[in-house]
Amino acid sequence: MRRVLQGIFVLWAVVTIMFGLRALSPGDPVNLIAGQVPDQATRDQIRQDLGLDQPMYVQYLDYLGDLLTGSLGYSYNQRRAVTDIVAQHFAATVELAVAATVVAIVIAIPLGVVSATRRNQPADYGATLGSLVGISTPNFWLGIMLILLVAEQVGMFPTSGRGVAFHDAMYMVFRYGYVGDLLSWLSYIILPAITLGTYFTALITRLTRSGMIDELGKPYVTATEAKGLPQTLIRYKHVLRNTLIPIITVLGLQLGTLMGGAVITEEVFNWPGLGLMFIESLRNGDWPVVQGIVLFIAVAFVVINILVDAVYARLNPQVSDE
Template sequence: MSLARFLIKRLLQGVFVVWGVITVVFGLRVIAPGDPANVLLPPDVAPEVRRQVVADLGLDEPLYVQYWEFISGMAVETPLGLYRLATGRPGGDFGLGLSLTSQTPVVDRVARSLPATLELAIMATIVAVVIAIPLGVISATNRHSAPDYGATLFSLAGISTPNFWLGVMLIIVLSVQLNLFPTSQRAIGIPGVVDLLVAGQLGAAGDGFLTWLWYITLPAVTLGTYFTALITRLTRSGMLDELGKTYVRASRAKGLPESLVRYKHVLRNTLIPIITVVGLQLGTLIGGAVITEFVFDWPGLGQVLINSINSRDWPMVQGSLIVISVGFVVVNIVVDTLYTFVNPRVGFD
């Protein structure tokens, strides 16, 4: 199977996955307690006004009519919105409509929050991979020694530590007591740094990047700790499995340097499951950064999702969850494509 056919097949599968997520989210809106009309109206509003608002929102229609209007609206508006986005034209709400609380387009609010969440998820992944893979290699190549026991203890501590508790502890120790990092917020994002670079302000762009790094360090470490422990254990087990195979003994018998055997042959053959977990966890981090964003007041999609759930702003909840599901689909397609580059024996079939 060619790369083009593979991508088309996976994209079609992704459409069905997103459709399933949309259906589940619509069902949650129906069974969840609370009336969206209460978000827009005061408690003492006249009954006729409430009925009019419910009718304007389409909540007086049968459920199958509401569902069909929602699905058909997205099916029509999504290609149009993508076309406008690709051509740089304004407009297009992808069928999500307006937020009930702010009366602004859901797409605009999600688009403003998504870069912060992507920055946090990608940075947490980088922290995890940079620490975990070397630690896993050291642990596997020094089995039943002090480095191996230390890596195992670190992994158990990382997997067992709740993110919200770790974030609070890091804030208390490193931010409040030692004043090494800020406690919360995001002073500047990568889009802002890119804008400074485009404007030719290299010094300001460098300072902005350092400021961004200063603000994102604690949230990224908090979010990536569990991920680091997981990758460490996976790398160690994969390395131990590969080190016992015949080709490793044959490579050593040929006189190849031990570093070449470990990193070019053994580690490369271990990367397939690592890439799988990294890809799946990256999608999980995009959707699972909610608690970390809340602890550090990080202005990402998690904050939007929590506030929208608390205020029963269902258009915003639907938009946030749809973006998260699309992120999962895209990451899985990228991971499956990377398999063939890491191991050419893996085809697109």
């Protein structure tokens, strides 16, 4: 309950800050809607319909009231409800963020375990060097290089777009046993997922390595070795389990960060998610859409944090007693 109350306060702060930025931003929304219409009466009517003729505090209270009823407003540019726009692009962003997280987990955790168990050996040096390169590589540059080298030169993957939605591809698999759409979806998402997940992979690798090294020096590891348990079982069932709490925390935080930070990757690969729509709306001065996307990402971030608290309290009951 305390986490939920903190989350509500965070969301209120996000709403307030975004509304303040909207008020301070240059430009007139009427120009975006009316275009080149010179009729002042028409422009005044649009301003009145949008409530822009009201004092700023009245507009703020009206906006809060709309949010409490589930309305994010209407797009100046697309003439549609912001809720519909966010819902249309949300799935693509979630697909990309989850795919990047899967890439990071599949690569980083085994790499971190190998690095920790083979300290000061070539495998450890290679993992450390790879982590340093991954953390230091800008994702927009990596995305462009992947397009130029892998997509253009080798011709293995598409360079832009989404192809087909994941849920549509899975429907075809379960309904008709057709995997063509799923393979198409994989071909489109591999390069963006690698681009977005590289930094994440390097971070989790370093975190897993340091956590494993700390755990390997504890007495219970010596006791399990004395019992004759296989090294693989000791590393992955006992040692890695005790290393998971900080890893899960970072996973949850980074998943929320990936959803909000996929803007550059979506722009590079023309991935039709919230990030690409955010950039387009910001360029057009479509502030209702900008506010709606930022608020939606903030809600996702808060919910993910609460779920992370619940998961690692489950893994370590001592956390829930604090």
